[in-house]
Amino acid sequence: MIVLAAACKSSEAEPPRPPDAPEPPRITPPEEVFEIEELGRFEEAWAMTFLPDGRLLITEKPGRLELVDLEADRIVEVAGVPEVAYGGQGGLGDVVLHPDFADEPRLYLSYAEPGEGGRGAAVARALLRETDDGAMLEALEVIWRQTPKDPGQGHFSHRIVLRDGRMWISSGDRQLFTPAQEFTNNLGKIIRLFDDGRVPDDNPFRERGGVAREFWTMGHRNVLGLAFDAEGRLWAHEMGPRGGDELNLIEPGKNYGWPEVSEGRHYDLRDIPSHSTRPEFQAPVVAWDPVISPAGFVIYQGDRFPGFRGDGFIGGLSSEALIRVRFDGEKAHEAERYPMGKRIREVEEGPDGALYLLEDGDSRLLRLTPKR
Numbered sequence: 184m185i186v187l188a189a190a191c192k193s194s195e196a197e198p199p200r201p202p203d204a205p206e207p208p209r210i211t212p213p214e215e216v217f218e219i220e221e222l223g224r225f226e227e228a229w230a231m232t233f234l235p236d237g238r239l240l241i242t243e244k245p246g247r248l249e250l251v252d253l254e255a256d257r258i259v260e261v262a263g264v265p266e267v268a269y270g271g272q273g274g275l276g277d278v279v280l281h282p283d284f285a286d287e288p289r290l291y292l293s294y295a296e297p298g299e300g301g302r303g304a305a306v307a308r309a310l311l312r313e314t315d316d317g318a319m320l321e322a323l324e325v326i327w328r329q330t331p332k333d334p335g336q337g338h339f340s341h342r343i344v345l346r347d348g349r350m351w352i353s354s355g356d357r358q359l360f361t362p363a364q365e366f367t368n369n370l371g372k373i374i375r376l377f378d379d380g381r382v383p384d385d386n387p388f389r390e391r392g393g394v395a396r397e398f399w400t401m402g403h404r405n406v407l408g409l410a411f412d413a414e415g416r417l418w419a420h421e422m423g424p425r426g427g428d429e430l431n432l433i434e435p436g437k438n439y440g441w442p443e444v445s446e447g448r449h450y451d452l453r454d455i456p457s458h459s460t461r462p463e464f465q466a467p468v469v470a471w472d473p474v475i476s477p478a479g480f481v482i483y484q485g486d487r488f489p490g491f492r493g494d495g496f497i498g499g500l501s502s503e504a505l506i507r508v509r510f511d512g513e514k515a516h517e518a519e520r521y522p523m524g525k526r527i528r529e530v531e532e533g534p535d536g537a538l539y540l541l542e543d544g545d546s547r548l549l550r551l552t553p554k555r
């Protein structure tokens with residue numbers, strides 16, 4: 184018995200299931216749970232966010248910001264978007280509103296920008312102005328940049344979330360691995376700034392000086408989802424290598440291990456030690472093998488699906504699925520998976536409590552409401 188068990192568990196190539204790993208999730212055809220409506224098509228949509236009046240903003244990776252009025256069936260392209268370095272994973276990225284948008288229409292955009300050394304993520308804030316002739320960005324101001332720039336076209340991450348006058352930005356490792364463990368660059372980190380881009384003086388790595396003053400956490404690979412739960416915990420999912428996608432509880436000053444540890448392997452099948460071998464690194468709350476390729480993230484707070492309140496919804500790219508995660512305080516597990524037949528890039532909750540999805544590539548906008 185012991186020999187058999189050892190034989191089964193000896194291969195380092197097989198990542199161990201994390202402690203408390205739950206049973207595999209329930210796979211449910213989405214049409215058993217949701218009414219699904221197609222509302223429009225977009226070109227390489229990347230992110231969306233709802234305005235207080237129910238309209239929504241959608242980014243398209245080639246560099247367009249679309250203001251969408253679903254009621255009036257009207258789409259207006261917003262002028263004044265900065266030049267983006269379109270290609271690979273790069274282009275226009277996230278769009279989020281300032282929490283006080285109803286008083287002052289300020290929004291935040293992330294994008295890959297060209298510059299000395301290659302390209303890098305940037306975050307800008309601007310005011311959304313509307314006239315009879317259309318909509319435009321005014322007073323645009325770049326408030327954060329990835330440094331250094333690199334010629335690569337991947338792992339920008341650049342997801343943004345705002346809360347209580349602060350903003351968090353995910354900054355990917357740009358497929359360079361080791362910068363995620365270094366204090367001299369802001370790659371492979373989650374950044375925390377004031378909502379105007381200034382660096383708070385109470386960030387955890389401030390004593391390191393320089394760019395490390397802006398770090399909230401480090402050791403990240405490619406974080407394409409950031410969300411606060413109702414109790415104020417910050418959660419992030421990240422794309423791991425082969426077999427190593429993660430959902431992490433984000434706590435200031437912690438190091439999430441990339442590229443020193445992972446529950447996955449390199450694409451060339453070289454081993455990476457598991458998080459459990461290095462207790463100084465924070466282990467993921469959920470690890471996926473096979474991977475889901477998580478993109479987009481909302482923690483549902485609406486009334487339309489009372490049974491899903493507090494659950495996380497994650498878009499799956501390679502998994503071509505919508506993933507529902509059930510949280511229990513600081514624990515979580517994948518509760519259910521809905522195969523969508525398309526790569527899901529973005530998930531959002533509408534003011535009507537419906538779930539909205541954007542597909543990747545030739546991007547349909549879908550509305551999911553409870554099955555009647």
Ligand SMILES: [Ca+2]
Nearest residue numbers: 429439440441
């Ligand atoms: Ca990790």
